[in-house]
Amino acid sequence: MSENVITAKKLTLAYDSTEKIINNATFEIKKGDFVFITGPSGSGKSTLLKAFYGNLKPQEGELNIGGLDMTNIIKHKLQELRTHLGIVFQDYKLINEWTVEKNVVLPLWIAGYTADVQSSQAKRLLHHVKLTGKEDKYPLELSGGEQQRVGVARAMAKNPFLILADEPTGNLDEYSSNVIWDLMENACQQLDTTIVVVTHRIPMMFNIPYRHFSIDAGGNIREVH
């Protein structure tokens, strides 16, 4: 039986005490799972993802990520956990004053890898996201699709055990979307990386087995696939 990467027991998330965003959720996500989380706007999909990377503490219940209790996690442990996560944002969250290459290797730079390792890893990743030759460009010189591919490359730079993606192909062209899904499928299949994707719509052509959680307007989560 494979190990749990994410375990939630009676998890309740809220920004204040009056309104619960995620209500009493219990689920387990195992190593190598590819999970889609869907639901209407405002249902709490992104909030759930934020809780996964420690941006929001559970109000009630338990949440365990990679063996760490997120309810009482200390800052130092949270920092360490984040160095093993890959996160993709809908608005890319790239550092605009840094080159594409520097953005991609951010997780490696934080982890203290040598410049040589960073450089070779950047070349490999940029080749995978079809951005070879754009190492020295700045994010604002790229199209939205290209920026998101940089974001995905950054998320995969340190071979994380868990990739969290918030609407990664939300406003992207078909080519960029396909590149991103291909990469994620490969990471899941070849590296056994756990991938959680929050999205409005599951892609039509998806080639690997996946799990599908749905959140309703009341913040209740159920597994539908």
Place this chain on the structure above:
Amino acid sequence: MKFIKTHLSLIFPLMAILLGLEFFIVFDRTTESFEKSLKNGYTMMVVAKNEMSIDDFRSWDKHILKVEEIKKSKILNSVNIDFEKEKGESLENSLPNFYSIKLNKYLSISELAEVKANLKKSEDITRIETFNSVYQSQYELFSFIKFSFNTFIVFMTIIGFFLILKQMEVWNFLHAQRMKVMEIFGASLFLRSKVLINLAIVDAILSALITSGIFFIIQNMWIRDTQMSILKENIESVFYLSDFFILLFAAIFIVLVAVFLVVINVKEEE
């Protein structure tokens, strides 16, 4: 151009503070020696019925540093009247004792009045001349210059700090997004602020160097050509090498506090 813009906005306010600090240090050093020369040049005259020793004077006031008896013959000579020898001797014997007194520091007018009042308590002392008006005009001019200068320094420092606060807002605007992204990917506080720390330390070093350079030029070029004796006499006090290290330490301390305040105020978005 970008380099100049990025750095000058911190270097200017830092220099305002460092110039204030260095002016304060230099002014303190030069006025100390000026005060000393005023103190050394000042004496009060005391007339006493009986002979008095320095301990007698000190028993009345602690500010008495040195007592020198003025020879009666000298006083008679200064009057410049020809007496017969015998008459002169009897006149000399009938004269009271005259003392010139030096004080241990440059006193304010009120402190000087207090010294006078203390000495007057002695029954032996019949007259005290403090040469108040000369002393007062020197002291008041000196106090006024000192006050004006210190006010200017405080004003410059306040302006400098306000400009640094403005710069901190600019830093927040320019660096907050990068620091937030780095925090999401697990960067420590030090790594998140490294870019800002490097920038700030470079500016601190440049500011300390430029400020020291200004004072070095003042010392070695401007003062040597000036006719102001107070400056010429104290030319060595205008800039010591150790001042550069004081300025550097102050500049680094200020910028690190500023960087720290910016970094801890960058909160991760929820």
